[in-house]
Amino acid sequence: MSAIAARIQELGLQLPAPAAPAGSYVPVAQTGNLLIVSGQLPFCDGSLLAEGPVPSTCSLENAVEGAKQCGLNALSALQHHLGDLDRVSRVVRVGVFVASDPEFTAQPTVANGVSDLFFSVFGEAGRHARAAVGCPSLPLGTAVEVEVMVEISGD
């Protein structure tokens, strides 16, 4: 078992099955040693864990959990693409979009759900640049969507 797979197990986490491509785009696109993961939604066993907006429809706590689930789905997509998450040398960037009521301004707290996950899984290599913003609505009514860029070590 790879080191990262062992770490995920140790944290009591499970990677979901990778989602099938849903159109003329792909879950992960590679250029050189950079991988871009398409915007992930907090699906778990086929249903959305967090529907927005926050906080009128989705609590802050639930949105944080949703962001973490988006991160797990991104890891699943990367695992499927790479075969082994040990090849990830650095999480470079995380973009977090939060379905927000006009008065909601705690998007960074929601984003911590995925940022903390990546730090737990990858340690210092999991620390990334981040942008977190609000949206009036998001695909399928999700409360949160997460986009990820990682660097991999040479083939």
Place this chain on the structure above:
Amino acid sequence: MSAIAARIQELGLQLPAPAAPAGSYVPVAQTGNLLIVSGQLPFCDGSLLAEGPVPSTCSLENAVEGAKQCGLNALSALQHHLGDLDRVSRVVRVGVFVASDPEFTAQPTVANGVSDLFFSVFGEAGRHARAAVGCPSLPLGTAVEVEVMVEISGD
């Protein structure tokens, strides 16, 4: 004629004239073999094809057409920068921003307008990572804005 130019003609599509730079930024910025295209609006012959939000002001069908036009404008900017679209080796990332009423959650359908275009033009090399989100409003009242990153083959 280049292969991609021929393919665009075969699809019955026309690239618009490239838009002039509109400030202290540029239509396309290059770093290494990556090109980032600035956010494109669905201009055609000087007027916006799709004004938002969706669906109260712009129908879903019109927004999909708008996303396709944004993609054509991105191709025009790349053609102008590169001279030959055959140099594009991969569409890496597409970001789609849709002016959305709070209850609108079909941003992926809108985004298919540009994703399908890139797949039609470039084939498998046109498949990209994608993030599609909602916005309350966008520049000049557009219904959709599209940002693109492509990889080019070595000079």
Place this chain on the structure above:
Amino acid sequence: MSAIAARIQELGLQLPAPAAPAGSYVPVAQTGNLLIVSGQLPFCDGSLLAEGPVPSTCSLENAVEGAKQCGLNALSALQHHLGDLDRVSRVVRVGVFVASDPEFTAQPTVANGVSDLFFSVFGEAGRHARAAVGCPSLPLGTAVEVEVMVEISGD
């Protein structure tokens, strides 16, 4: 004094002290010769210069100033990471998120606050690709958030 530091002084600008990391993410992440700066808010001496949305709560002029301050904070983060801003060979991409009332469509004008700053400081190397969009709300109630990608010359 480095050339860019001298230029900043000549423009009558001051770089704020770099903000401390605020969680499991970092102000700047590097991959190869690319640096991604986390989303910057218009903080100055510990308080937000521009609170949104625009224009009901924040005037257009104030939002433009806010975008410029976000840019100064991004330069401060880069200075802290690099030691010397002369190492920046190109500003590649700027993402501008503007807290917007539904009828506000002048996000490009707000974005010019940071685009013009980068052109003033770096000259032609400061011209970048850009995407500017509206959001219903942003972290801590800011009127504007700016994300930056720059290229550096080899070590």
